[in-house]
Amino acid sequence: MxxxxxxxxxxxxxxxxxxxxxxxxxxxxxxxxxxxxxxxxxxxxxxxxxxxxxxxxxxxxxxxxxxxxxxxxxxxxxxxxxxxxxxxxxxxxxxxxxxxxxxxxxxxxxxxxYTSTMVFIVRKGNPKAIKDWSDVAAPGVQLIIPHPKNTGNGRNTYLTAWAWSLKQPGGSNKSAQDFVGKLLKNAPLFAAGGRDATTTFMQRGLGDVLITFESEAEMIAKEFGKGNFEVVYPSLTMQTExxxxxxxxxxxxxxxxxxxxxxxxxxxxxxxxxxxxxxxxxxxxxxxxxxYASSFPPVKTFTVDEVFGGATKAFSAHFKDGGSFDQIYVAK
Amino acid sequence: MAAKPHRLLPGFGLALGYTLVYLSLLILLPLGGLVLKSAELGFGQILDIALGERSLAAFRVTFGASFLAAAINAFFGLIVAWVLVRYPFPGKRFVDALVDLPFALPTAVAGITLATLYAGNGWLGRHIEPLGIKVAYTPLGIVVALTFITLPFVVRTLQPVIEDIETEVEEAAASLGASRWQTFVKVIFPAIFPALLTGFALAFARAVGEYGSVIFIAGNLPLISEITPLLIISKLEQYDVLGATALAVVMLGLSFVLLLAVNLLQWWTANRHNNAEPLEVAAGKASGVST
Structure with missing residues (x-):
């Protein structure tokens, strides 16, 4: 032909x-x-x-x-x-x-x-004044995230909190694990997946802060209206690939x-x-x-390769059975 | 020389062969594969996985919540089945059809709906959370989801059995002087008890394996509200197929033992009941009249 x-x-x-x-x-x-x-x-x-x-x-x-x-x-x-x-x-x-x-x-x-970053979604007017990772781990704050061990979205949050803590003065793997442990204590539940976390936060009104992809924030705006929440960029976040x-x-x-x-x-x-x-x-x-700068404000980011030496390494150190996530719950 | 037993309908050999092939393909093959795969791990390793702190907690949550859900349905499902069989009322067919809905509804939809309903701002959660009862994102939520999912098993198992009990039996018991309570306890209940156990066992077995509805309402917190199927998924997320198989095999074994126990209990009661006391005799006994 x-x-x-x-x-x-x-x-x-x-x-x-x-x-x-x-x-x-x-x-x-x-x-x-x-x-x-x-x-x-x-x-x-x-x-x-x-x-x-x-x-x-x-x-x-x-x-x-x-x-x-x-x-x-x-x-x-x-x-x-x-x-x-x-x-x-x-x-x-x-x-x-x-x-x-x-x-x-x-x-x-x-x-x-293309890439995205992890951002905080907070209630309108940011009543709990959540600006950075330390605020998410503060007592009395409720955090909504998908399961940190079983979902990509949850893992990103976990690793970002870890990396932030690591970069604080005197930060070490030990202090990072303590910090992430404190942060996870603020989670009343682990959602089944990214969208389930969004529904729990937006529709069921649970929690003070939802941590998710920047791209998901725009989906939330489409679904629930821009005026119902605010996006907060923490001082350091992950560039997700x-x-x-x-x-x-x-x-x-x-x-x-x-x-x-x-x-x-x-x-x-x-x-x-x-x-x-x-x-x-x-x-x-x-x-x-x-x-598209208005949608993508400049933000300080790190990549998993830089901080954790690659995705596979990060996974086995933190999310394999017996990894840092399990230690937070089981060691005591 | 024993004569070949005479059967009215031919085809026993064919039907048995078909049954064996069908069951092998459908049940033995996949389960055998599962057990075989898990055999790649040693017995010790399987035990290590099953006896880990998180696994143990998950087993407790899974089997505990399933048992509770099956028990709740054994009680309320019995009432539903009784009402549906014995009393005519407008809209009965509609109510009867409602019972099957948990079968038809995709389980994830059930889970999301229940979570929305029982969340702090949901229709039900709004009223019960101020009373200090939290359902969504607690182990109680797991029980609620499992109760919803397993209701039809008890009701549908009991209905035909209750239909078989003729009202004359009750009348006989009454006319022989049995009180209403005696009629129920000594005449009706023994007749439906084996079916109730079957319904309970089916509901329990279904609940143990349930994943889709539970994860949306459970909260999934390690050691508190994680179910075993979630741990299995978690292992698969790590590409740890062997670990997942190990958990699955242990779960299967536990379920099998429990179901076997229920079946034995059922067999024992059914035997005792059928051999010793036909309904009419029981009716006589209940009323204290010797036959």
Whole structure:
């Protein structure tokens, strides 16, 4: 078939069937709240790829808890690319021989096309005057977070509080653990997941401070109205990365390496970056960061690599059974 | 030489073969896989995992809350079943259909709804929290969720049995001079007790494995309101499949022993009841008239 004929049939099929007839189908396996980002990104990529190569690429999405998702890929779900919110989930696929060991070097910025930070959401007028991590751990303050051991969002909060405490004068791992222990004592519950924590805080009116992603704050504004809460940026917070990787074994088998690589590379294009910004995720592109400065105020951040020597190390030191989280509860 | 027992309907061999294959595929294979996987760990390691402080606390919460929920349903479910069978009232079919809803509702929806209802600002929580009763995000919340989830088991097990007890039996007991209380305790209750135990056991077994509804209302605090299924998920989050399997096997073993005990108790009471005292005899005894 000539490219013209191909396109013509594609058009006919899409007219008759209401679905695009694709030359290639990619499967993007992703974490739970990435739905909106990729729902908007996929048509952008399809248009770009079609103009560039004349190929009609259909992108299917699969979303779920990120650990569950990578386990599905390891068990044979044929994902061409994984777009995750934790590096250790991708490391799991490296161990299974599905993803290249140097995946973080295959794309710019540690293979994370956009970032976010952890912020405090407090009640309107900030009645408990919560400005920084020390205020969250103060007596009488109620903190709402998802489970620090079982959810990515909760782990980020835990590690950020730890890093902040570590950087205080005289800070050590011991003082950090004591501080995080004090902070966790202020949690009347551990929510099942990020969205459950949001519902508990906003809808059920429980707690004085919710700690979550900056991007989630914008979702809350959409859902519950901007006037009902305030966003507080602490003096130090985590730059959370959203790493992406090619699933080598699958793209080789399906012969989709070219398209899948193109799909991930395009995330760094102006359009891809702007789409991230519009979904409240901090773009890597400095110009766009400036353009959307009102959504993304400058804030002092650290990365897990800098403070904890990598996601896998951080995970095993703190969240494995017997790690620092368990010690806080069980040692006594 | 013993004659082959004569059966009216043919196909015993085929049906038995089918039963064995079906049960093997559906139950023995996955459970066998689970046990086999856990065998990769030594017995000592499994015990270490199961006897950790958090695991023990979680077992206590899981089995304790499940037992309470099943017990609550054994009592109130019996009343519901009795009312649904014995008394005609307007809207009865509607109420009867309501009983099945906990089966149909996705458990996460149930958990979120209950949490919203019982939270400090919820319709119910608003009124009971000032009284000092906190339900949402406490172990009590777990009991509430499990009670909701397991109600149909008791009611649906009891209904057909209660239907089988003819009102004539009660009338006979009454006419022979039994008081209402005697009629219930000596005539009705022994007849439904085995079914009540079955309902209790089903409810209990379902509650022990429940995850979806509980995590939204439990609060999930280590040592206080963590259930065993949450610990299993937690292990899977660490890619510790073996650890998760170990917990699952211990849970399975405990459940099996408890269910076996309930079944034995049920078998024993049913036997005693059926062999020694047909209903009519019991009716006579209850009234103190010798037969």
């Amino acid at each position: 000539t490219p013209f004929l191909k396109r013509a049939t594609a058009v006919c099929f899409s007219l008759f069937l209401g679905t695009a007839w694709a030359d290639v189908t990619l499967l993007n396996t992703s974490y739970d709240v990435a739905r909106d980002v990729y729902k908007d990104y996929n048509p952008l990529f399809q248009k770009y790829w079609f103009t560039k190569t004349g190929e009609q690429v259909d992108v299917k999405q699969s979303h779920g808890g990120s650990t569950k998702q990578v386990r599905a890929v390891a068990d044979g779900l044929e994902a061409d690319v994984v777009t995750m919110n934790q590096a250790n989930d991708i490391e799991f696929l490296v161990d299974k021989g599905l993803v290249a060991r140097d995946w973080a070097k295959k794309f710019p910025n540690n293979a994370s096309p 959203f790493p992406v990787a090619l699933v080598e074994k699958v793209v080789d088998k399906k012969g989709t390496r070219k398209q899948a690589t193109g799909y991930l590379e395009y995330l760094w294009s102006k359009e891809g970056q702007e789409n991230a910004a519009q979904n409240y995720l901090r773009p890597r592109d400095p110009e766009l960061l400036k353009k």
